[in-house]
Amino acid sequence: MPLEKSRASSSTKKRVRDAEATKLRILEAAKKEFARNGLEGARVDTIALDAKANKRMLYHYFKSKDGLFRTVLEREYLNIREEETRLDLENLPPRTALETLVRFTWEYYIANPEFITLVNSENLCQAAHIRNSPTLKTISQKFVRRIQSLLDRGVRENIFRDGIDAAQLNITIASINYYYFTNRFTGSVIFERDFTAPEALEERIAFNIETICRLVCKN
Amino acid sequence: MPLEKSRASSSTKKRVRDAEATKLRILEAAKKEFARNGLEGARVDTIALDAKANKRMLYHYFKSKDGLFRTVLEREYLNIREEETRLDLENLPPRTALETLVRFTWEYYIANPEFITLVNSENLCQAAHIRNSPTLKTISQKFVRRIQSLLDRGVRENIFRDGIDAAQLNITIASINYYYFTNRFTGSVIFERDFTAPEALEERIAFNIETICRLVCKN
DNA sequence: TGTGTAAGTAACTACATGGTGCGTTGTGCG
DNA sequence: CGCACAACGCACCATGTAGTTACTTACACA
Incomplete structure (x- = not known):
């Protein structure tokens, strides 16, 4: 996790933007989708939707569908x-x-x-x-x-x-x-x-x- | 195989049209393609090409990609x-x-x-x-x-x-x-x-x- | 308080996909 | 022979796909 940053407790202040949390949501959604449908059967749009993230972020953090996998x-x-x-x-x-x-x-x-x-x-x-x-x-x-x-x-x-x-x-x-x-x-x-x-x-x-x-x- | 027909030896007369042979070629090509790339990863065009058959025949004999599988x-x-x-x-x-x-x-x-x-x-x-x-x-x-x-x-x-x-x-x-x-x-x-x-x-x-x-x- | 940077968004593209409509041709059978 | 039907081929479609362009917005830090 090279992007890890020191940061105040997340409970004291509501964060609208949180890179780490978004990444994790994408990874969790990807795990589900890849597991359910296989690598070829998985849809990046479904992953993004399920992660409540924009598809662009997925490519920003993981480069490609294969990078995410x-x-x-x-x-x-x-x-x-x-x-x-x-x-x-x-x-x-x-x-x-x-x-x-x-x-x-x-x-x-x-x-x-x-x-x-x-x-x-x-x-x-x-x-x-x-x-x-x-x-x-x-x-x-x-x-x-x-x-x-x-x-x-x-x-x-x-x-x-x-x-x-x-x-x-x-x-x-x-x-x-x-x-x-x-x-x-x-x-x-x-x-x-x-x-x-x-x-x-x-x-x-x-x-x-x-x-x-x-x-x-x-x- | 409900379409099976009695037919003279295939060696005596060259057949341009042979439903059974075409079906078999499609099935062999499909086996290879499905095995290599999985159900979702397999491409019907690739199967048809490899079987030296027209994609139309694939749908004629097996109804759908899933029917073929x-x-x-x-x-x-x-x-x-x-x-x-x-x-x-x-x-x-x-x-x-x-x-x-x-x-x-x-x-x-x-x-x-x-x-x-x-x-x-x-x-x-x-x-x-x-x-x-x-x-x-x-x-x-x-x-x-x-x-x-x-x-x-x-x-x-x-x-x-x-x-x-x-x-x-x-x-x-x-x-x-x-x-x-x-x-x-x-x-x-x-x-x-x-x-x-x-x-x-x-x-x-x-x-x-x-x-x-x-x-x-x-x- | 202002600003650079990173987080986030929406609308798009280029293309490949499974599946068809319709026309052509070979062939077994009467 | 000739005809009906099955085998076959071509060109096409609607849709879905991974990936991108160009933009806006929040926030950490000075």
């Missing part, structure tokens, strides 16, 4: 990694830490359904927006290292199997949770059940925790 | 289920059958990368095109029943654990394979490896088979 996506990645960091896996017993991680992923997708659709859009265009993002690479490295050290700790304590690759495990944890949500509409047709019904959700998260524990834990 | 998608679902049926899982030992199924799913996604993107598009619009497809429901039921009977057989032979739900297992098998491919672009950035390198593919399919066997098999 890039910013939205990067913020979303930062957000999930940040929340993940707060899990404090380091101070939990390995098996509990693993379960916590799986459950966190699951609950994050429920609480942030936009994340999945945004990532899908980014993959449709072959990661064109984040391909060269050093920020993303840095936080991702940190993330993989954390899981690797959890695995190592579990092996030392003779609870986890040896030789499991942290990246593969991460991918698997993400996949069994992610797929269920991203394909919940075709899934509900194919399997003739409501994927978002509370019982269905309960059953699935239990199944997923079982899957990961059987993969990683001894016995 | 629906047809493409339904054909893709029929195709994967048909190939799956040919696996002859019934006559393999349970564990081999399970591994065969996982490997088939994996290889199908490699050979038919369009399938994944088309399904993603359909989920972006909340399965609007296939929601009321009785064909799809019928073949899906058959598919789930086949897996359930494989599970039952494995339990009877004391090789599989009891109480595993066929739908959950199906979802998990699909997810660990599907996710890897659909998110290979962002994945390659995040994990700093080429997801499509031969060694990476080898490693992943081995990991996936291990995951499923550990989930389903005893010991």
Whole structure:
């Protein structure tokens, strides 16, 4: 946020003009619109309208539709990694830490359904927006290292199997949770059940925790 | 195909007009275009051009862009289920059958990368095109029943654990394979490896088979 | 209190889009 | 043969699209 300025409390004085607030409103509206309709399906006019901002401001702050998408996506990645960091896996017993991680992923997708659709859009265009993002690479490295050290700790304590690759495990944890949500509409047709019904959700998260524990834990 | 007609061998006489062939060319071009750019990103002009057909024919045969997408998608679902049926899982030992199924799913996604993107598009619009497809429901039921009977057989032979739900297992098998491919672009950035390198593919399919066997098999 | 600068607006443009009206031509069949 | 109909082609339309031009207005700071 290079434009950040020192400024008196916003409650004491009503601001008609507020660059930061406008930017945030645009980003929130963009997140919704991009998530709902995809990158190509999203309409900049809709975003501007929903953000109660002029379309010109959108181009002023983010250069282009793609620039806006890039910013939205990067913020979303930062957000999930940040929340993940707060899990404090380091101070939990390995098996509990693993379960916590799986459950966190699951609950994050429920609480942030936009994340999945945004990532899908980014993959449709072959990661064109984040391909060269050093920020993303840095936080991702940190993330993989954390899981690797959890695995190592579990092996030392003779609870986890040896030789499991942290990246593969991460991918698997993400996949069994992610797929269920991203394909919940075709899934509900194919399997003739409501994927978002509370019982269905309960059953699935239990199944997923079982899957990961059987993969990683001894016995 | 209600317009199917009896007709002499196409090799004996050059046909300038061939409705079936034109339809197929349109469907193939549409599959490519929809898979590459998504439903909203796809251009009907591009499809017509690539199919070497006039745009008018596209609307004549498929009514609308959405009608075309629906047809493409339904054909893709029929195709994967048909190939799956040919696996002859019934006559393999349970564990081999399970591994065969996982490997088939994996290889199908490699050979038919369009399938994944088309399904993603359909989920972006909340399965609007296939929601009321009785064909799809019928073949899906058959598919789930086949897996359930494989599970039952494995339990009877004391090789599989009891109480595993066929739908959950199906979802998990699909997810660990599907996710890897659909998110290979962002994945390659995040994990700093080429997801499509031969060694990476080898490693992943081995990991996936291990995951499923550990989930389903005893010991 | 005046002023430079950044926030904000409205009306526009150039063009691409999905979809059609209507005319032409090849062909299977009586 | 000749005719009815299906396959096909061209030119067009109304609308929606990302992006821009030229302008006004609020506010921080001197």
